[in-house]
Amino acid sequence: MSGPSPQPLSRAGRLFPALLLVAVSLCGAAVSLGLFEPPRAKGPPRVVDIEAYQFGFSPDRIVVTEGEEVVFRATSIDVTHGFYVDGTDIKETLEPFLTKTMGPVVFDKPGKLKIRCAHFCGPLHPFMIADLIVESRAVPFFPLMVGFALLTALAMLGYLWKVAPSDSLLGVSLESSLDLFKVRLVGPLIQRFLSWELSRYVLTVPNFWLMVLICTAAAVGNPMGALNFSVAIVWILWFCLVEVFILFGGRLWCMVCPMPLLGEWVARRRIGRNPILPARLFSLNRKWPAWMEHSWVASVGFLGMSLPIVWLITRPAASGLMFIVLGLIAAAVSLVYDGAHRRFCDHLCPAFYIGYHASTSAMAVEPRDEELCRKHQCKECMVGNSRGWGCPWKLYPGGKGRTGAASSIHCNLCSECVKSCSLGNMTLKLRMPGREVVDKMRARPDEAWHGFIRMSLAVFYEFVFFGSHFWMKDWGNMSTFHGANIATLGVLAPDSGGFVNWLKWCVLVASISLVILPAIFFGFSALARWASGKPGEVPAKKLFLTLSYALSPYGQLLWVSFGLTLLFVNWAYPLKAFASDPLGWGWNWMGIKALAASAHELYSPLGAQYLPLVQFIFSQVALALALQVTFILAFKLLGRDRTAALRATAVMAVFYFASTAAFMGVFLA
Amino acid sequence: MSPRRSKPESERLLIAIAVVPSLFFLLFPLLKPLPAATVSEGRNVLVLASAGELGGFKPSVLKVVAGERLNVSFWAMDVGHSFNLPQLNVDLALPPGETRDLSFETGFEEDAGEYRYLVNGRRFSFPKAPGSPSLRAPLVLEFKCNRYCSPAHWGMRGQLVIDPPAASSP
Numbered sequence: 001m002s003g004p005s006p007q008p009l010s011r012a013g014r015l016f017p018a019l020l021l022v023a024v025s026l027c028g029a030a031v032s033l034g035l036f037e038p039p040r041a042k043g044p045p046r047v048v049d050i051e052a053y054q055f056g057f058s059p060d061r062i063v064v065t066e067g068e069e070v071v072f073r074a075t076s077i078d079v080t081h082g083f084y085v086d087g088t089d090i091k092e093t094l095e096p097f098l099t100k101t102m103g104p105v106v107f108d109k110p111g112k113l114k115i116r117c118a119h120f121c122g123p124l125h126p127f128m129i130a131d132l133i134v135e136s137r138a139v140p141f142f143p144l145m146v147g148f149a150l151l152t153a154l155a156m157l158g159y160l161w162k163v164a165p166s167d168s169l170l171g172v173s174l175e176s177s178l179d180l181f182k183v184r185l186v187g188p189l190i191q192r193f194l195s196w197e198l199s200r201y202v203l204t205v206p207n208f209w210l211m212v213l214i215c216t217a218a219a220v221g222n223p224m225g226a227l228n229f230s231v232a233i234v235w236i237l238w239f240c241l242v243e244v245f246i247l248f249g250g251r252l253w254c255m256v257c258p259m260p261l262l263g264e265w266v267a268r269r270r271i272g273r274n275p276i277l278p279a280r281l282f283s284l285n286r287k288w289p290a291w292m293e294h295s296w297v298a299s300v301g302f303l304g305m306s307l308p309i310v311w312l313i314t315r316p317a318a319s320g321l322m323f324i325v326l327g328l329i330a331a332a333v334s335l336v337y338d339g340a341h342r343r344f345c346d347h348l349c350p351a352f353y354i355g356y357h358a359s360t361s362a363m364a365v366e367p368r369d370e371e372l373c374r375k376h377q378c379k380e381c382m383v384g385n386s387r388g389w390g391c392p393w394k395l396y397p398g399g400k401g402r403t404g405a406a407s408s409i410h411c412n413l414c415s416e417c418v419k420s421c422s423l424g425n426m427t428l429k430l431r432m433p434g435r436e437v438v439d440k441m442r443a444r445p446d447e448a449w450h451g452f453i454r455m456s457l458a459v460f461y462e463f464v465f466f467g468s469h470f471w472m473k474d475w476g477n478m479s480t481f482h483g484a485n486i487a488t489l490g491v492l493a494p495d496s497g498g499f500v501n502w503l504k505w506c507v508l509v510a511s512i513s514l515v516i517l518p519a520i521f522f523g524f525s526a527l528a529r530w531a532s533g534k535p536g537e538v539p540a541k542k543l544f545l546t547l548s549y550a551l552s553p554y555g556q557l558l559w560v561s562f563g564l565t566l567l568f569v570n571w572a573y574p575l576k577a578f579a580s581d582p583l584g585w586g587w588n589w590m591g592i593k594a595l596a597a598s599a600h601e602l603y604s605p606l607g608a609q610y611l612p613l614v615q616f617i618f619s620q621v622a623l624a625l626a627l628q629v630t631f632i633l634a635f636k637l638l639g640r641d642r643t644a645a646l647r648a649t650a651v652m653a654v655f656y657f658a659s660t661a662a663f664m665g666v667f668l669a
Numbered sequence: 670m671s672p673r674r675s676k677p678e679s680e681r682l683l684i685a686i687a688v689v690p691s692l693f694f695l696l697f698p699l700l701k702p703l704p705a706a707t708v709s710e711g712r713n714v715l716v717l718a719s720a721g722e723l724g725g726f727k728p729s730v731l732k733v734v735a736g737e738r739l740n741v742s743f744w745a746m747d748v749g750h751s752f753n754l755p756q757l758n759v760d761l762a763l764p765p766g767e768t769r770d771l772s773f774e775t776g777f778e779e780d781a782g783e784y785r786y787l788v789n790g791r792r793f794s795f796p797k798a799p800g801s802p803s804l805r806a807p808l809v810l811e812f813k814c815n816r817y818c819s820p821a822h823w824g825m826r827g828q829l830v831i832d833p834p835a836a837s838s839p
Binding site: 078079080093095096119120121122198201205208209212213216217219220222223224227270271272273481482483484488491582583584585586 | 690695720
């Protein structure tokens with residue numbers, strides 16, 4: 001791939017995007033850390049009356065002015081709640097109907113802080129939040145931050161117009177990659193480990209134990225989600241780490257996933273060792289139906305999992321039943337359909353979004369030399385030999401398109417090909433994140449909708465879990481109050497009003513992510529096609545579907561920013577669950593209950609007042625990366641014409657800027 | 670060449686490594702919740718306090734024979750509750766996730782006309798039934814949760830039952 005660049009680039013020109021993002025981040029930091037501090041206001045402190053209820057505050061949005069002294073007067077109108085304000089010393093327990101006065105406190109940095117419940121008050125306790133907006137005296141805070149986003153978009157367009165080569169991503173060449181097996185000292189160790197027949201066993205079995213513990217805890221553990229291993233580990237720790245890991249490790253989580261293990265062990269009749277050929281698999285070996293050769297079930301499955309998400313991730317019973325059902329489906333699929341081909345992961349798993357975004361990731365299993373793969377007729381990497389089972393997804397490393405350099409979507413990094421390749425051609429590579437997305441010249445509606453669903457749900461999750469709108473949480477939660485384990489499953493049944501609310505919620509979420517967002521995106525892509533001046537070059541549908549791959553890095557970065565918020569606020573629950581008390585039964589393993597319990601009791605989110613800044617930086621990188629990827633995709637689609645590509649990108653920039661501003665509106669305004 | 674040889678010994682070991690810790694986790698439910706109780710002598714009872722829908726006080730009937738000392742650890746496993754026993758003038762707040770201890774010193778005395786239970790220094794007297802002077806009814810004290818905790822808060826209640834000592838019955 002050789003992109004014509006208008007002139008030889010200076011080093012500064014090449015690194016422009018990186019410099020731009022650093023500059024915008026610094027500006028954002030300067031503003032939200034209050035480096036331009038105005039004089040304080042004089043006068044009596046302002047008294048803010050606030051009521052706490054399950055699971056929200058009223059009023060849910062309080063606006064104060066920078067430098068103003070504020071006194072909070074809070075009352076719980078149902079159960080015992082807590083009162084915690086980000087970035088202050090305020091941390092109080094609100095016993096029912098006893099009004100507590102806190103403060104005065106001065107807010108001298110503009111921005112958005114959150115008032116949180118600091119006392120366990122029920123399943124939705126971690127998400128009981130009110131907004132506290134600190135208005136700047138000088139420049140309105142939120143418009144200023146949106147101005148920075150506009151600056152990012154315009155500067156990126158200028159960069160794309162003036163200097164951007166089409167073979168680099170944010171200034172770094174797309175072809176740069178690092179063969180991890182050749183890294184000094186560590187490389188041979190990684191290679192030896194991945195070639196070892198028990199490497200997958202060693203990685204997956206601890207997770208198998210944890211999955212058993214998760215199901216046990218879900219069955220009999222503490223009915224309150226965050227105090228139960230199943231919810232604290234899966235929906236706080238795993239949910240965050242998986243988003244972060246996709247960027248650096250691709251489907252590393254799929255590599256260690258315990259879900260398909262049962263089926264695989266039964267089908268292979270071996271759990272650790274390599275096959276003794278000819279291995280006959282214990283499976284009915286039915287052919288996978290042709291009409292299921294897509295990932296629609298997976299993408300809509302993720303949406304389906306997200307519809308009851310508020311309810312699901314706060315109830316151990318619901319989560320536990322979901323894992324048990326998924327594990328059984330995975331096992332059944334292995335035993336009925338072609339046992340050597342793990343169909344569940346590609347077509348059914350609701351976490352297949354990890355695969356969709358892995359095309360953005362920095363790590364992949366790739367051949368050193370694709371030509372060698374093509375010449376090597378026996379395809380042991382696919383069918384297996386005595387050293388390895390062969391690719392469970394039947395990917396062909398020598399092929400272009402579905403496989404080879406474009407296979408990260410389906411490749412779970414299981415390293416069976418590394419084991420079985422007798423030529424030592426397969427390796428683990430670090431590559432430029434996004435390197436694979438710009439090669440995606442295919443147009444697959446199922447993957448495009450994965451992008452739409454993931455992007456709209458990133459905004460939704462942020463809005464529901466960390467927003468202050470109680471009605472939204474309540475609709476998603478089916479208006480229920482109780483946590484439950486499997487032993488007390490009965491209390492989870494919502495009343496009819498709650499169920500109707502939840503149906504409204506389903507219609508809202510599903511129509512936005514399945515219809516409205518794709519329609520808007522289609523509108524913009526059609527406009528981009530017209531604006532490019534070369535509409536004959538590519539059909540509207542193909543342009544629409546292909547440009548949607550820019551949502552892979554974009555959505556991923558939004559999710560990373562959501563995941564970090566989740567973990568930094570709620571870090572104490574997984575720590576407590578892992579280290580001292582998995583069932584939430586008051587145990588004290590390892591003697592660190594004191595630490596974990598105090599963290600839980602005192603409820604100390606880590607640096608919560610800086611989280612909006614972190615999210616701001618992530619959203620700016622997402623915006624820049626989306627424009628860059630759109631530009632390269634448009635460049636390739638529109639007959640390698642820079643001007644046409646730039647015009648198309650400018651239209652799409654409006655879409656990405658607007659959606660970034662909307663996302664910023666959720667966590668900043 | 671035989672396609673199916675017997676499993677190598679190490680395969681059994683691997684299966685054991687995968688399965689044994691899993692069984693260990695599966696046996697967790699057999700263990701009891703163990704909040705750290707600070708009172709250690711006498712009869713010790715752990716009471717889980719959870720929202721009425723989830724069972725309220727478990728166990729909800731605390732039995733002791735007069736003359737013994739009953740140590741109770743209350744552990745609020747979900748939200749905040751309280752242990753309220755008006756007749757003993759007790760209202761103990763139970764913050765979520767924490768353990769609170771309470772003990773009941775009980776005693777029993779009787780004379781010709783009546784028998785008395787003593788609980789933490791308070792006296793509860795009953796006249797003896799004229800027809801059957803050896804009949805001793807147990808003392809039943811109702812307790813309840815006194816902090817609103819859920820829609821079924823009103824059903825979160827129980828009984829402290831103090832039986833007469835065996836020696837006192839003829």
